Amino acid sequence: MTRLADLTTLRVGGAVRSLVQPATERELIDAVRASDAAHMPLLVLGGGSNILAADAPFDGLVVRDPRRSVSVQDDGMCGGVSVTVTAGTPWDDVVARAVDEGWVGIEALSGIPGSTGATPVQNVGAYGAEVADVIALVRVWDRLESRVRSLARVDCGFAYRDSLLKRSMRGAAPDAGVWSPSPRYVVLDVTFQMRQGTLSSPIRYAQLAAALDVAEGERAPLADVRAAVLAVRGSKGMVLDDADPDTWSAGSFFTNPILDEAVAATLPEDAPRFAAGEGRVKTSAAWLIEQAGFTRGFAVTEGAPATLSTKHTLALTNRGAASAADVLELARAVRDGVRERFAVELVPEPVLLGATL
Structure with a gap:
């Protein structure tokens, strides 16, 4: 028997009625469509790092996206890079690769647990940066319209720890109803636009600047920023550790x-x-x-x-x-x-x- 306690970082939550882990995008969409057609509660789960599940059994379908891939499109003369990441890819794996490859813009978001698909929903942020800064496009399955849609950054309605995707869970559009516990828009993949370089984006957070021994607004080597963020997060217990x-x-x-x-x-x-x-x-x-x-x-x-x-x-x-x-x-x-x-x-x-x- 699978429990949500086994799938979430808080380690609480009751038994799951049904769990699927689709291998392809088509299988993921089919699972969501079948759940909606049966009027079954749907939980699309990534790393389970942003959920508090009740102790009672979840009488619905849990879809856990295991798809992990990163596709790079080099923009050449623009000095930038476009990176498309499937929703199930662990977020910190993306950050680590960005630092290794010299992709600038997400280094301050190191150590955040969970999947890439969750980042635009919550507009994940830390240490003066947020993922909306580098998102170009979010491909989603629209459960209301039963079709794949591509949402440009401006369409995502990003705000502090918020987005159009998250607001659909609160009935932001009255004619669209309230979608819960997963949004109307199920993230399939996310495309990020980042510049290439060796130095970070300007440091916007005093504690991080102090750890790097730079002034706020200055830049630092990407690897140094990642190491400093991981150290600061670790000191606060914000880097997952099975022993802690x-x-x-x-x-x-x-x-x-x-x-x-x-x-x-x-x-x-x-x-x-x-x-x-x-x-x-x-x-x-x-x-x-x-x-x-x-x-x-x-x-x-x-x-x-x-x-x-x-x-x-x-x-x-x-x-x-x-x-x-x-x-x-x-x-x-x-x-x-x-x-x-x-x-x-x-x-x-x-x-x-x-x-x-």
């Missing part, structure tokens, strides 16, 4: 809140503030959590099997025997504590499957 329960998580569990200026003005003077456009301000979820009294290793009760990471307060971790209910109890305690202290509502970053906060 601090990495048995879904990464950063809450997104950094984006607030109206009036709300941001009610925060303490030392609260982190970053311009987010149009009278909006982004602040740090980790800072809010810590200032609300939640420390590294916090547990709802002594000996609880789900705790905040001992390395980073933004990660909720499974210490080895946690259930989804345990993780949800911890998440609610943190969310409610921040709301009570700052009147700010933290929003979970992972997909909640059969579960609510």
Whole structure:
């Protein structure tokens, strides 16, 4: 019996009714179409690094994409390269190859677990970079229109940890319904446009700049940036390690809140503030959590099997025997504590499957 606990980095989740791992794009599309025709819940799963699945069985179809390929189209005189990657390819494999080949633009996204197909859905980002910076095209299976579509970057509606693909799970287009737990658009492959070079994109994150001993806005050798990012992520328990329960998580569990200026003005003077456009301000979820009294290793009760990471307060971790209910109890305690202290509502970053906060 396959359990979602065996397929996700949080290591929680109930039994799966049906699991398929299609070998080709056509088999993947056929599996999705059959599931939709039968009105069966569908979960398209990559690395399972951004999901909190309930303990109850999932009475639907899990499609796990094992296709791994990278196709390179050299743009020659433009000094750039186009790279098309199948959705099932592990993301960090793509970053590692980019650094080795001298493809500039995703080096700061090193060490992020999960599959390439998940990156445009979440608009994955870290250390001042996000994947939307280099995406040129996302090929998808449109479950509503039953056809393959190619979405240019502008069509993807990228925003902070968000996209058209993700918004389809919230009913962003009323006439299209709500698609859950997988989006209306199932990613088949992603094409990235990157420039070629030996130096990184400008370093936009203070902690990374300090680790590289450069000023913000400067560049550094690609390999140095990757090594620094992996070191910083590793120090926070954000690089998967089977021997380290601090990495048995879904990464950063809450997104950094984006607030109206009036709300941001009610925060303490030392609260982190970053311009987010149009009278909006982004602040740090980790800072809010810590200032609300939640420390590294916090547990709802002594000996609880789900705790905040001992390395980073933004990660909720499974210490080895946690259930989804345990993780949800911890998440609610943190969310409610921040709301009570700052009147700010933290929003979970992972997909909640059969579960609510």
